Every structure is written in structure tokens, then in C-alpha cells.
Amino acid sequence: MKEKDNNTAISSGKKERSGIKRRSFVQLLGGGIFIFFAPWKSLELLSAPAEQARSLPKDYNAFLHIAEDGTITCYTGKIEMGQGIITSLAQEMAEELNVPFEKVKMVMGDTDLCPYDQGTWGSMSTRSFGPRMRAAAAEARGVLVGMASAQLGVPASQLEVRDGILVDTKHPASKVTYGQLAKGKKIEKFLDDKPAPEDFSKFTYVGKSLKRSDAYLKVTGRAKYCGDMRLPGMVYARILRPPSHGAKLISADVSGAEKIAGVSIVRDGDFIAVISENHDKADEAIVKIKADYSFDEMKVSDKTLHDFMLKADTRVNVARTSGDLEAGRLLCDKVFESEYHDPYLAHASIEPHTALAYLDNGKMIVYAATQSPFGLQDGIVRELGFARENVRVITPFVGGGFGGKGAFQQGIEAARLAKLTGKPVMLAWTRDEEFFYDTFHPAGVVKINSGIDKSGKIQMWDYHVYFSGTRGSDTIYDVPNAKTTSYSEKDTSPVHPFGTGAWRAPNNNTNTFARESQIDIMASAAGIDPLEFRLTNLKDEKMIDCLKAVAEKFGYVAGKSPSGRGISVACGIDAGTWVAHMAEVQVDKATGKVRVLHIACAQDMGLCVNPEGALMQMEGCMTMGLGYTLTEEIHFEGGNILDRGFDSYDIPKFSWLPKLDCVILDRKDKAPQGGGEPAIIAIGAVVANAIYDATGARLYTMPFTPERVLEALKKV
Amino acid sequence: MEETIRFSLNGKKTELRIDPSQTLLWVLRNNLGMTGTKFGCGTGFCGACTVLVNNEPVRSCSMSVGDVAGKKIVTIEGLEKKGKLHPVQKAFIEHDALQCGYCTPGMIMTVTGLLIKNPSPTRQEIIDGLENSYCRCAAHVRIIEAVQTAAKEMKGGK
Numbered sequence: 087m088k089e090k091d092n093n094t095a096i097s098s099g100k101k102e103r104s105g106i107k108r109r110s111f112v113q114l115l116g117g118g119i120f121i122f123f124a125p126w127k128s129l130e131l132l133s134a135p136a137e138q139a140r141s142l143p144k145d146y147n148a149f150l151h152i153a154e155d156g157t158i159t160c161y162t163g164k165i166e167m168g169q170g171i172i173t174s175l176a177q178e179m180a181e182e183l184n185v186p187f188e189k190v191k192m193v194m195g196d197t198d199l200c201p202y203d204q205g206t207w208g209s210m211s212t213r214s215f216g217p218r219m220r221a222a223a224a225e226a227r228g229v230l231v232g233m234a235s236a237q238l239g240v241p242a243s244q245l246e247v248r249d250g251i252l253v254d255t256k257h258p259a260s261k262v263t264y265g266q267l268a269k270g271k272k273i274e275k276f277l278d279d280k281p282a283p284e285d286f287s288k289f290t291y292v293g294k295s296l297k298r299s300d301a302y303l304k305v306t307g308r309a310k311y312c313g314d315m316r317l318p319g320m321v322y323a324r325i326l327r328p329p330s331h332g333a334k335l336i337s338a339d340v341s342g343a344e345k346i347a348g349v350s351i352v353r354d355g356d357f358i359a360v361i362s363e364n365h366d367k368a369d370e371a372i373v374k375i376k377a378d379y380s381f382d383e384m385k386v387s388d389k390t391l392h393d394f395m396l397k398a399d400t401r402v403n404v405a406r407t408s409g410d411l412e413a414g415r416l417l418c419d420k421v422f423e424s425e426y427h428d429p430y431l432a433h434a435s436i437e438p439h440t441a442l443a444y445l446d447n448g449k450m451i452v453y454a455a456t457q458s459p460f461g462l463q464d465g466i467v468r469e470l471g472f473a474r475e476n477v478r479v480i481t482p483f484v485g486g487g488f489g490g491k492g493a494f495q496q497g498i499e500a501a502r503l504a505k506l507t508g509k510p511v512m513l514a515w516t517r518d519e520e521f522f523y524d525t526f527h528p529a530g531v532v533k534i535n536s537g538i539d540k541s542g543k544i545q546m547w548d549y550h551v552y553f554s555g556t557r558g559s560d561t562i563y564d565v566p567n568a569k570t571t572s573y574s575e576k577d578t579s580p581v582h583p584f585g586t587g588a589w590r591a592p593n594n595n596t597n598t599f600a601r602e603s604q605i606d607i608m609a610s611a612a613g614i615d616p617l618e619f620r621l622t623n624l625k626d627e628k629m630i631d632c633l634k635a636v637a638e639k640f641g642y643v644a645g646k647s648p649s650g651r652g653i654s655v656a657c658g659i660d661a662g663t664w665v666a667h668m669a670e671v672q673v674d675k676a677t678g679k680v681r682v683l684h685i686a687c688a689q690d691m692g693l694c695v696n697p698e699g700a701l702m703q704m705e706g707c708m709t710m711g712l713g714y715t716l717t718e719e720i721h722f723e724g725g726n727i728l729d730r731g732f733d734s735y736d737i738p739k740f741s742w743l744p745k746l747d748c749v750i751l752d753r754k755d756k757a758p759q760g761g762g763e764p765a766i767i768a769i770g771a772v773v774a775n776a777i778y779d780a781t782g783a784r785l786y787t788m789p790f791t792p793e794r795v796l797e798a799l800k801k802v
Numbered sequence: 803m804e805e806t807i808r809f810s811l812n813g814k815k816t817e818l819r820i821d822p823s824q825t826l827l828w829v830l831r832n833n834l835g836m837t838g839t840k841f842g843c844g845t846g847f848c849g850a851c852t853v854l855v856n857n858e859p860v861r862s863c864s865m866s867v868g869d870v871a872g873k874k875i876v877t878i879e880g881l882e883k884k885g886k887l888h889p890v891q892k893a894f895i896e897h898d899a900l901q902c903g904y905c906t907p908g909m910i911m912t913v914t915g916l917l918i919k920n921p922s923p924t925r926q927e928i929i930d931g932l933e934n935s936y937c938r939c940a941a942h943v944r945i946i947e948a949v950q951t952a953a954k955e956m957k958g959g960k
Contacts, residue, residue, distance in 0.1 A: 168902030168939045297898055304903030305891040305910060307838020307878035314837035365828040436842045436850050436938050437904040485840070485904025486938045517843040702898055702941065709940035732847035732936065740929040743942045 140202045140460065142215075145276075146222035146229075148201040150179065152268035156250045158183060158190045162219065163203025163460055164211045165195035166300065167484035167491070168706075169762045170699040171211045173299045177291040177695055178216055182223035182284055185250040185264070187291055192299075195459040195481030205458035207492050207588055209661035209760025212695055216758060220283040226273065228281040233267045286693060286754045293754055295698035300483070310482045312440040312455040317510040320442070321361040323352075323503050324372035327519060330725035331584050333379040342374035352506050359503055361511065384583050387723040392427045392531050395552050398581045400573040405556045407569040414546030414567025418537030420611055421546070426534075426600040427787040428554060430720040431527035431589055431713075432729070434737055437485020438520045439493075441500035444510035449476045452504075454497040457487045462494040466501045477501075488710075489588030493525040521730045526720055527589030528582055530554025532600035542612035544623050551597060553581055558594030558658055558767060563605070564625040583725065590707070591763035594660045595714055595770055599788060602656035602771030606647065606778060615644040616775065617655050628690050629657055631751060632666035635688035639747050640668040652683075652780030656771035661760025664690040667708075667768045669744075671776040673783075675799060678792030680777060682712060686747035687765050692756035704748045704765040711769025713738045716789050807871045811836075812880025822868025827851045829867045830877060838878035838907045842936070849935035852908035852915075853877045859915035878907035881914065890914050893952035894945075901939035909935050913949050921957055923949070 142148075151159040160179045166172040176190040193199055195206075203215070227247065234252035235242040238260050245252050252267075254260040286293070303309035326338065335356045343360050344351055349371040352359045360371040386394045415421065441454040450472050456462050459479040466477045484491060496513055503511040515523070535548040547561050547568040553575065561568045575581045589595075609619030617637055624630055633655065636642075645651065652673065657666035670684040685708050694700050717736040721728040729735040748765075774785045783798035808817045811834060818833060830836040830853070839862055842850030846864040853862045854876040881888035890913050893899070900906045909932070916923060916931040923931065928949045937945065 168900075170901070297895065298900070300903065301895040301898065301900060304900055304906050305878075305887070305894045306882055307836070307907045309903055310837070311840070311904060313841060314831075316835075316837075364824075365832060366823075366825050434938055435902070435904075436848055436936060437840070437902070438842075483903060486902040488938070514841060517845060517847075698898060702901060702944070705943050706901060706940040709942055710938070731845055732843055733845070737936060737938060738940060738942070739934075739936070740932045740942050740946070743929070743946070746943055 142203070142218055143201050146225045147272045149219050149222040150183075150226060152264050152270070154265045154270045156185070156189055156263055156265035158185055158264075159193055160190055160219070161193050161200040162215060163195060163197075163200040164206045164215055165457060165459065165481045165484050167206065167457065167487040169211070169703065170298060170696065173296055174212060174696040174699055175216065175219065176299065177294070177296060178220055179223055181289060181291045182220045183227055183250070183264070184247040184290075187296065189250060195456075195479075197459050197463045197477070197479045202460055205461055205492055206487070207457055207489060209663070209762045209764070212758045213662055213760055216695070217283070221280060224281045224283045225277050228277050229273055229275045230264055230267050232275065234262050237262055237267070289754075292695050293693070293697070296696055297698070304483075311437055311485050312442060312453045312482050313437070313512070313514050315442045315453050315482065315512075317442070317444060319363075320510040320512055321363050321507070322365045322368045323359050323361045323500070323511050323513045324368045325499060325513070326358040326372065326375055326377060327522065328379055330381065331727070332382045332384055332725040334382070336378040336380055338378075339376040342376065343371040346371045346374065350507075352503060354502070354506055357502070361503065361507060361509070381725070384725040386583055388429060388719070388721045391529055395529070395531050395581060399576060399579045400552070400581070401576050403572045403574065405559060405570040405572050406561070409567030411546055411548050411567050411569055415537060417539050417545040419540045420608070421535065421537040422604065422607055422611070423535045424533070424600075424604055424607065425786060426532040426596075426603060428530050428596040428599065429788065430529045430584075430586070430722070431718050432521055432524045432720055432735055433488045433490025433589060434520075434732075434735060435486030435488060435490055438515040438517065439491065439496035439523075440512075440514040441497040442510060442512045443497070443500035443504035445504055445508060449478060450501050450504065451478050451480065452497050452501050453480050453482060454494060454500075455484050455491055456481055456494045456497055457484070457489070457491040458494060461492070462497040465494055465498050469498050470501055470505055488590045489527075489592060490524055492588055493585065495523060517732070518730045521735065522727050523585070525585040525587030527592070527595075527714075528553055528555070528586035530593070530596050532596065534600060534604045536604055536608060538608050538612055542609075542614045542619060542622065544608065549601070551600075554596040555593035556597075557592055558597035558660060559601075560659060562601070562626060562629060562657070562659060563620070563623045565623075583722065584727070590710065591660050591767045594658065594763070594767040595711070598656065598658035598767040599770035599774065602658065602768060603774050603784070603786070606654070606656075606775040607784065610647045610778070613646055616647050617642060618644060620655065620657065628664040629659075629666065632664050632688045632690055633657060635749050635751060636666040636668050636686050639688060639749050640684070640686040642668055647775070647779045648782040649779055652776050654772050654775035654779050656768040656775055658767045658771075660764040660767045662692065663759040663761065663764035665764045665768060667772040669772040669776045671773060671780055673777055673780045673795065675781065678795035678799065680716060680773065680790055680795060682742070682744040682773060682776075684745040684747070685769070685772065686749075688749040688751065689765060690751045690753055691759045691761050691764070693754045693758040694750050694761075695758055697750060700750055700761045701748050703761045704750075705746050707763065707765035708746055708769060709738050709743060711766040712742055712744075712773075714789060715770045715773045716742075717791065719789055805868070807867055809870050809872060810874045812876055818867070820867055822866060822871070824867050825863060826853075826865040826867050826870060827862040830862060836877045836879050840904055840907060842905070842908070847934070847936070848905070848908075849912060850905050850908040852911045852935070854911055854915050857915060857918045859912045876911070876914075878910060881910070888914065889955040890917065890948070890952040893948040893955070896951060897944045897948040899941055899944040899948035901941050905935065905937045909937065909945060913952065916949070917953055917956060922953060925950070
């Protein structure tokens with residue numbers, strides 16, 4: 087593979103890492119929202135090609151509105167689910183228009199009011215939407231300066247914008263405000279030559295740490311989430327669900343449910359629901375329905391999955407290749423062959439998938455906890471036969487998404503019930519439904535065959551990723567002979583037994599775990615300190631800088647692994663951002679229990695809009711990452727999801743918390759990159775490598791449960 | 803079936819004519835308009851529905867309204883007094899100790915209950931007290947700091 091492909095920043099206008107030129111990619115998907123991970127093809131409810139023609143509007147008025155009192159309303163199809171863009175996008179808008187931050191109001195995720203957006207995922211808000219929004223604001227500012235110039239009778243060059251007021255620099259008493267110019271109306275003037283967004287050296291708000299602007303609402307209980315909406319005559323719904331994936335309804339006896347006062351049955355073919363104004367009554371009624379199913383039991387279980395995957399009939403795609411693997415193999419002194427496994431993971435947001443739908447004069451209005459309001463709008467158009475202009479999706483605060491709310495089945499279900507009953511219908515999935523219908527992080531297998539020469543230089547890298555996609559599968563090291571092959575599902579022979587989708591840094595967690603474990607295996611075999619091994623095999627300056635920064639922060643002392651100390655290193659690239667981690671762990675050899683004591687991370691994310699916000703995301707990534715690393719795994723058998731609640735699906739808790747150290751490299755002259763996902767990608771790898779350093783036991787399957795650690799210890 | 807249930811809600815005398823077996827969480831959210839208290843798992847695991855009953859943090863999804871007859875309930879809406887935020891709320895803002903905010907009301911009620919019982923908790927006592935309150939966004943490190951700040955302020959800055 088070519089090194090320059092790795093170094094290509096998204097903003098450079100050069101080739102994307104996928105090899106598709108940016109322009110053609112934009113045309114393909116419409117509107118510059120591009121996805122690096124496999125779109126959720128196994129989810130039939132997601133977007134069809136015809137809908138991809140929608141794109142971000144060119145008219146800057148779609149992004150902002152200036153009221154007479156000078157309040158700026160910023161419109162974005164993105165949603166706020168904790169990642170903090172309600173603050174950072176407002177910062178960028180305030181910056182570009184040169185208005186006080188407090189003057190910017192955010193309207194997010196409303197399909198009637200906001201510019202089209204494919205979805206809030208892939209760490210795209212800051213790196214993709216942000217520059218578009220800033221360009222729109224820059225044009226608006228240019229137009230307003232022109233209008234002020236005409237009104238005040240002075241050349242535009244003589245005007246300066248100070249806090250939303252255009253001032254004649256020669257006669258400061260002569261001035262006009264944005265509000266007076268725009269008068270609360272749509273601005274009808276446009277610029278042929280679009281002005282460049284403001285230079286970073288002039289930033290007032292961007293690059294400054296601002297507290298979350300939604301914190302007051304959230305600490306007082308005033309913040310409205312979808313489930314908090316109330317409408318007159320609103321009913322709660324529960325839907326009859328099959329006991330397992332693949333089960334088909336034969337018959338249902340609803341008489342028991344019907345007897346409960348205040349409960350009605352809604353039936354449309356196999357779709358059966360109960361509704362009641364009383365939440366508890368709906369819960370009570372649904373379990374009274376007696377249903378018979380036929381079962382087409384799936385043979386595959388979590389125990390047989392990885393073998394099943396390796397034997398499956400697949401599409402084969404060579405993602406990257408360089409040099410000659412056979413020639414490389416001849417140069418190797420040592421060759422290593424490994425197989426890494428990763429299970430299905432649940433998103434487990436604390437807010438379940440929720441939607442409230444009602445008909446208003448023939449228009450379907452849906453409040454939804456979703457990462458894709460426009461996707462849900464299209465879904466309702468497709469599934470329920472409404473015209474697009476007759477569907478409005480409104481997204482209140484979303485209580486966590488992590489990719490899981492890119493799927494919006496609950497929104498379509500609520501709309502269907504509203505259409506069938508004519509009532510406002512609130513549907514909040516139970517925790518059980520949440521686990522059953524989750525679009526899981528896809529399980530996968532990675533096989534690597536790699537080799538080093540006598541000096542410890544990697545000469546050969548043959549990488550095969552099965553069903554985990556290519557995001558994060560870059561070799562990243564300077565290897566002359568390398569090949570990356572990806573195996574994915576054929577439409578004719580599905581492999582994943584349930585819906586899968588994006589899970590915070592989709593697939594990169596799997597690929598980085600495999601790559602960085604393999605690098606560690608080679609460093610250890612070469613008898614070279616794992617940091618030094620990486621530095622000597624890297625040409626990527628950004629990664630070298632990140633590794634040096636994290637080593638300094640961590641206080642790294644070099645040593646060959648396994649040193650018995652339980653310390654380690656791992657690194658990777660995600661969403662245009664480079665990350666390097668170091669960790670220290672303690673392994674209880676008697677019980678197999680791993681305790682992570684310390685994790686440090688250095689991150690190059692280009693321009694950082696809100697450093698405190700970025701730190702929160704890094705800490706969140708590093709803590710959440712401990713879940714997929716140590717405990718999280720969906721068990722299943724015969725189409726049945728065996729983990730249906732927090733009793734068996736264990737997510738990170740307070741007692742797990744290691745010491746966290748974060749460094750954000752100062753790169754404010756570079757384009758901003760992703761922040762919500764990158765710092766999670768190497769947690770599995772850095773912990774695996776630290777377990778090895780502590781004990782000499784190598785873990786090839788995530789999560790590293792006590793049983794797996796004990797098993798690995800036996801092989802030492 | 804229906805009975806008259808009386809309790810104090812956020813300092814106000816409250817009387818409901820209701821089936822006492824109804825779940826406290828949904829009575830708060832639907833009959834009494836207190837939507838700050840969230841539904842997370844419905845099985846008492848996550849803590850998003852935590853309210854104080856007689857100063858004790860309880861999971862309102864696993865309690866019936868009949869159980870709180872004659873008792874004193876405080877929800878997230880009851881912490882702010884005359885426009886002044888409770889020190890725990892202030893500390894959560896100061897430390898950015900939240901992201902999506904969905905677990906935040908339950909978390910704040912759990913912390914408030916913890917500080918009533920133990921006004922000067924050690925770091926380990928904070929961790930133990932919050933262990934069964936889930937935050938999927940993983941703001942744990944900041945929540946612990948916020949609790950330490952709130953505890954200091956409530957003791958008058960000692």
C-alpha cells in the first residue's frame with residue numbers, strides 16, 4: 087500500500103483512503119456526507135438509493151436565521167446525543183458571524199426546519215458539516231457587510247463586525263446591526279465569490295473551552311427527551327414480539343388482553359399491539375396475549391459463529407495491496423500467523439429507542455430518539471405510503487446513540503400505530519426489546535500473516551478481515567509488501583443472524599485490536615521494546631508524534647515485553663484523527679480478573695473546536711472502551727438473544743475507572759477532524775498488550791473475560 | 803381498586819385517587835408531570851429512575867405508588883430552590899459531568915442521597931455509592947469530581 091494514502095487528510099481534496107475521489111464520492115451519496123463503514127445493508131429499513139439524491143442546500147439561509155433582536159438561529163439536521171455539538175456548532179457559528187456565543191440558538195434534527203442530513207454518525211458533525219456551516223455563515227456575513235456598506239454609504243473595507251454590529255471604523259458612531267439589516271427575514275442576496283471562512287489566528291470562540299450549553303436543562307430535569315413529550319389523548323403502545331429471531335406468528339389469542347379495562351388491541355396482519363393511556367396497563371396487557379410461533383431455528387450460536395464465518399460463501403474485496411507478499415515472505419526471519427475474534431455488541435444506550443407519532447391534518451408528525459431524522463422520514467414515506475412533505479420528524483435531546491439509533495424501527499412502528507388508530511402513540515422499547523432489536527456491532531474474524539526480518543523491520547503483512555469491514559484496517563506501518571483483503575456478506579447468503587450496524591467507531595475497534603496485537607507479538611519476538619518497534623516501523627509523522635506525546639504523558643520507561651509490569655502501547659487512526667494509547671493493568675492470575683489501572687491517550691484531531699468537549703469525548707471513549715474489552719458480548723443460540731438486560735450484559739461502572747490522561751496535540755492550523763470515536767479504537771489492543779506484558783498470556787478473543795484470561799494463562 | 807394515596811412530593815402535599823399497585827415511575831411521569839425522572843431499564847438495574855423517598859435513593863421503576871403513602875418524595879425537579887440550583891446540580895455543570903444527560907437526574911438523586919447519609923465521602927465511598935448507577939456515555943471520572951466538589955460546598959467549603 088502507498089504511504090501517502092494513509093496521510094491523506096479528508097480536507098486535502100486528494101484521494102480518500104477508499105481510493106474514490108472526493109467529488110465522485112459526494113456525487114454518489116449526495117451532499118458530502120460520506121460514510122467509511124459499511125452502511126447497514128442488513129437493515130432493510132435504511133435508506134434506498136433513490137433517497138440518496140438529497141443533499142445539503144446551497145442557500146446559506148438554510149443554515150441560519152437572524153432575528154430582529156440579533157438572535158441567530160442555527161439549523162442543523164444533526165442531533166445532540168451527548169457528543170456536545172449543541173455547543174461546538176454554536177461556537178463555530180458565533181465565530182464565523184462574529185456574534186456573542188449566547189446569541190446563537192440551535193435547532194437540531196427537525197426535518198421541516200433543518201437542512202437535509204443523512205445522519206449523526208461517523209464523527210462527521212465537526213469535520214464535514216462544520217466546514218459547510220461555516221462557509222454558509224461566511225457568505226451570510228459577506229452579504230450583510232455588503233448591505234451595511236450600502237446603507238451606511240461607506241466601502242465594505244471600512245466596516246468591521248463587532249458582536250453582530252457592523253461599525254464604520256472611521257466613524258464608530260455610524261453602525262448597523264445584523265438584526266436591523268436582516269429584519270428577521272430570509273436574506274435574498276448571494277455572493278458569486280464565496281468568502282473563505284475565518285483564519286484560525288483570528289478565532290475568538292473556536293479553540294476555547296466552553297461548558298456544555300445544555301447542562302442546565304439536563305441537571306434540572308427540564309431537558310426534553312422523546313419519552314417526555316405529552317399530547318392530549320396520548321396512548322402508550324406495546325407490540326407483540328417473537329420469542330426469537332426467525333420465529334413466525336401462527337396464531338394469537340388476544341382475549342386475555344382485551345379484558346383489561348382501558349386497553350385496546352391494534353391488529354394489522356401479523357402486527358399486533360396493545361395501547362392504553364395507562365403505561366402499566368399496556369405492560370400488563372401485552373403479556374396476556376397467547377401466541378403460537380413456528381420456528382426456523384438458526385443453527386449458528388455465539389460458540390460456533392467464528393468457524394461459521396470463516397466457512398461462509400462471501401464477497402472478496404482486496405482493499406489495498408502493495409509490493410509482493412511472496413517476495414516479502416522471503417525477506418522474513420520470523421513469520422507470525424494469528425486469528426482474532428470479536429463478538430456482537432449491544433449499544434445499550436440508557437434511553438431506549440422511543441418515538442411519539444401523531445397525525446395532524448393528514449401530516450404524520452413523529453418525535454423520535456434517532457440519529458437519523460431524515461432517514462426516519464424516508465422510512466415512513468417508504469413503509470407507510472405518506473408523501474415526504476407529509477412527514478415531519480422532530481428530534482428532541484437523544485439519550486445516547488453510539489450508532490444504535492441510526493436504526494429507527496421504533497419510529498416507523500409508532501407512526502404505523504398512529505396511522506392505524508388515529509391517536510398520538512408513544513412507543514418506548516423495553517430494555518428487552520432494546521437488546522433483541524439492536525443493530526449490533528458486527529462480530530468478525532481477522533487473520534493476519536506477517537513477518538519481520540532480522541533487524542525487526544516488518545517486511546510482509548497479509549491481512550484478512552471477515553465481516554468486520556475495512557474501517558481501521560490500514561496497515562499504518564511502513565511495510566513494503568502488504569495486502570488487505572475484506573470478506574463480506576453476499577446478498578444471497580447472509581452471515582449475520584441479526585441486524586448489525588455502526589457501534590462507536592464501527593469496525594475500527596476490531597481491526598485495531600487485531601493489528602496492534604500482531605505488532606506487539608512481532609515486537610516481543612524481535613526482542614525490541616514495543617514503542618521502539620512501532621517508531622522504527624512507522625513513517626507516518628502524525629503517528630510518531632502521537633506515540634511520543636503519549637509516552638511522555640504516561641511516563642513510559644522502555645522495556646522488552648513481557649516485562650511483568652503490565653504496561654503497553656497501541657495506536658490507530660479513525661475519522662481523520664490519529665490516536666496513541668498507553669495502559670497499565672493488573673492481572674489476578676488466580677481468578678483471571680483484569681483491572682485496568684491507567685490509560686493515557688494522545689490525539690491529533692486537527693483543529694479542536696472545544697477542547698473541554700473533546701476531552702470529555704476522549705474520556706468517554708476510553709471508559710466505554712473498557713466494556714467491549716473486558717465484558718461486553720452478546721450470547722445467542724437458535725435465533726434467541728440470551729443477553730436481554732443489564733443483569734448479564736455488563737457495561738463499565740464506576741469501580742472500573744482507571745486513571746485517565748489525555749493530550750490533544752495543538753494543530754489549530756489544520757482542518758478539524760472526528761472527536762467522538764477515535765479514542766475508543768485502541769482500548770482492546772492496549773489492554774491485550776498490557777495483559778501480555780504482565781503475564782506473557784496473549785488474548786485473541788475479545789472481551790477478555792476471566793475465563794479467557796485463565797485459558798490464555800494456561801498456554802504460557 | 804382505587805385508593806387515596808397521600809405523600810409529599812418536592813415539599814408539596816400530594817393526594818391521588820389511584821390504584822396503589824401502579825408503578826411509581828409512571829405515576830410521577832404521567833399523573834404528576836415529573837418527566838425529569840427517566841425510564842431506563844424498568845428492572846432496577848440502571849438507576850435512571852432514581853428518586854429520594856424519605857431521603858433514601860430508590861428505583862422508582864421497581865416501586866409502586868402505594869409504597870410511598872405518607873412518605874416524602876424528592877425528584878430532580880425538587881432540588882432547585884427558588885431558582886437556586888442544588889450544590890450537586892451546580893457541581894455537575896461546573897465539571898461537565900454529563901453528556902447525553904439521560905442518566906443525569908437519577909445520578910444526581912443518587913448522589914444527593916449519598917451526601918445526606920455521608921457528607922464527606924472518600925473517593926472509594928463515592929464509587930461504591932454510585933456503582934449501580936449506569937452512565938453509558940462514560941462521564942464517570944467527571945461525576946466523581948463533581949461529587950467531591952458538591953460535598954465540599956455543602957460542608958461550607960471545609
